[in-house]
Amino acid sequence: MGSKITVHFVRPDGSVEAVEAETGESVMQAAVFNDVEGIEAECGGSCMCATCHVYFDDAVSSLLPEAEEEETVMLEDAAAEVRPTSRLSCQIKLTAEMDGIKVQIPDRQY
């Protein structure tokens, strides 16, 4: 069992939804398990669909492990604008250092 941390999902309209998540889960799971709208994860987390696309803050981005090639390739298919801080949230595991992070949800996943 991991430890509990808080993740702040920022909706496209700027409003924030704070959820309690567990380290070891992916950011995608933190969203889906808490019914956060706007993160779809059609493929269930296999890095196959790019419907779990999110943006991180610059500061958080530097904490994250680099994207594997699969993720980079799949990310090109994301429906919303792809930015330097774009990631597929199914590929990002939550760690204790990530307590309190902000995760920006893009305006669309399809």
Place this chain on the structure above:
Amino acid sequence: MMSQEKNDEITLVGADQPAGQLLRHYWMPAALAVELGGPRPVAPVRLMGEDLVLFRREDNTLGLMSRFCPHRGVDLCYGRLEGGGIRCSFHGWHFDQTGQCTEQPAEPDGSRMHERIKISSYPAVEKNGVIWTYMGPGEPPAFPALDCFRAPDTHVFAFKGLWECNWLQALEIGIDPAHASFLHRFLQDEDPADGYGKQFRDKAAQSDMPMTKVLREFDNPELKVEETDYGLRIIALRDLGNGQRHVRVTNQVFPCAITIPMSNEMTITQWHVPVDDTHCYWYSMFTSFGAPVDKEKMREQRLKEHRLPDYAPLRNKSNEYGYDPEEQKTLTYTGMGLDINVHDQWAVESMGAVQDRTREHLASSDAAIVRYRRMLRAAIKSVKLGEGDLPLVIDEATAKDIQGPISIDAIGPTEEWESVWTDRDAGRRASCTWDAALS
């Protein structure tokens, strides 16, 4: 990770459901023309959960309306075909092809009650052996200029079959090119000369290798999926190991059809049409770019595997699809006989009436399925928001430009895979007796 709600959104077909509303923006196959071929041209139709009666009028036009008499609910399929409509056999109420009640002979003289009685009706048109209807709002879209509609009646054969499952899983097997190397694997090859009218039994493209051998020996195709104006183009590449590559081009035609190669001469355009949430028909239009289709032979081949009048397969869940463990060891991958339709039917029915997608794990071989679901969800959202820009909901002018789609097997040098299939298709179209040219 799909929630139940998200699965419902893309599968359920009622008029009040998201997928049901989207699908109602398209022409759907309602029956085969031969179903009206008997002495009394009336057939029951169940489409997207609605029970309807289809009939041919004295002037040869078609009518399609609600199946049950609004008086006491009896079945109009047993009504009397007269006056351009149907007269209910119970009390003689008459309905014209628009569903309007025109007579109620058991009511007092001068009664105008019938003016207030109307049942729902839908347009019905026939095209190359299939009768189509439009059950949605407003004007129907134009038919795209697909090969199966452009080819003359002599070069198109239509058939259908009933599957006991939701339409989406039926469609999704058709956009999953990897499964053909497993589910449809034959451990021994037949003589391609005996393969007329059957899927995968021809030689592979311009080679001497049976297609069954290519599928069996090269089971890890690389997939390329591309969005197009009609849906998706799905290319499966198989390296044959001798500097040659097998290129198989298949398509998803929005919202619920596929176009795939059958033999070197024929393609199949197949709609997966919801009967209701837990049943669907496949409607196939086999289109020949070579000789006229031997319809008698193709119908006979398929009638051997189906029962009338509902076109239910003879092999089904109740007899374990004819599963034979001995055959599975020596002849087929499934042990369920030589008809590849049965393999597909088993695969999709065994998932359950509506596949529980909350438990699935999509993988790289599902690239086209993933892509398709994105298009489907985007279209559903567009209907919900009333945006209206749906793929293939088009006017006559645009419809002329939606052609093909190219569906073909080709073999060529590994690095030339991008041109071998377009070249081979162009050759086939150039020598075709009907106008198959792509503009």
